[in-house]
Amino acid sequence: MSSCFSCFSGMTRSQTSKDLGKVKLHYFNVFAKGPAIALALHHGNLDWEGEFPSAWKDMKPQTPFGELPVLEVPGQGLIGQEAAILHYLALKEPLLAGADDEEMVTSFQILGAAEDIYQKLSKYQNTIGVVDKCSLEQLSAFWDSADESKHARERGLNAHLAFLEKFYMKAAQRLGNAGKFTKKGISIGECKLFTVLHCLVAPFKYRSDRTLRTEQRASLRTERSDATVMIKPTVLEHFQGLSTFYNRFKSLEKTQDILQNGGRFPGPFKQYFIA
Numbered sequence: 001m002s003s004c005f006s007c008f009s010g011m012t013r014s015q016t017s018k019d020l021g022k023v024k025l026h027y028f029n030v031f032a033k034g035p036a037i038a039l040a041l042h043h044g045n046l047d048w049e050g051e052f053p054s055a056w057k058d059m060k061p062q063t064p065f066g067e068l069p070v071l072e073v074p075g076q077g078l079i080g081q082e083a084a085i086l087h088y089l090a091l092k093e094p095l096l097a098g099a100d101d102e103e104m105v106t107s108f109q110i111l112g113a114a115e116d117i118y119q120k121l122s123k124y125q126n127t128i129g130v131v132d133k134c135s136l137e138q139l140s141a142f143w144d145s146a147d148e149s150k151h152a153r154e155r156g157l158n159a160h161l162a163f164l165e166k167f168y169m170k171a172a173q174r175l176g177n178a179g180k181f182t183k184k185g186i187s188i189g190e191c192k193l194f195t196v197l198h199c200l201v202a203p204f205k206y207r208s209d210r211t212l213r214t215e216q217r218a219s220l221r222t223e224r225s226d227a228t229v230m231i232k233p234t235v236l237e238h239f240q241g242l243s244t245f246y247n248r249f250k251s252l253e254k255t256q257d258i259l260q261n262g263g264r265f266p267g268p269f270k271q272y273f274i275a
């Protein structure tokens, strides 16, 4: 990480991605808040590299918010916050912004909606670091509730997905059922939405079995350490539009490179959310 930790000078709207130089994305080797940015950098054909922190404790106080992801831009400094980094990239690289204002606001909105799901996953779902964060009732309510009239705070995953499905259907009226929210299909919102959907999907039925013994958990985690699979494979079965989007975006060569190799990171991201 460069020594320019606190400065953030001279950013102009007229600068394009081509003027950015080689940017560096700092993030942990887990499939959580870094992959959407890696996808945007890769799909946007930007000059970038990824780095896993080698001494996070030392690095933490030098980052803008004591957290990763952080994007290091030569001559500019460090940008923290996943959403800020993604919006910055869309500002610099038209490929990531959508073709017009309508596509741009669609992209920004699905980015926010995907983050809402991420926040709930963070609150309720086991991760490789923390398990049993809430009661089984709360966990089931998160996964199963489809009631769109509930307060946003209590809305379940299926209600979140239903709103996104409606967005997809609106885009499909313009673009056909092509698995895209925007003409190019690689906007920052689509990078973020794919990332969150990928955290949800897996060939293993999600389980909230609190009696699962530690060694069973450990072996399940090993089985699921492949970042191409996540928690609940059937989660999109009632959302044909989102399913089409997910499968199309996943099949892209650059997406596959991120999933399998980490793109320009030294290796792939490991599964973070677990059953």
Ligand SMILES: N[C@@H](CCC(=O)N[C@@H](CS)C(=O)NCC(=O)O)C(=O)O
Binding pocket: 032, 033, 060, 066, 067, 068, 069, 080, 081, 082, 083
């Ligand atoms: N609001 C931040 C949250 C970032 C965040 O939660 N980062 C976590 C990893 S996903 C982190 O840096 N954890 C290490 C720590 O807090 O020391 C964003 O959206 O980028």
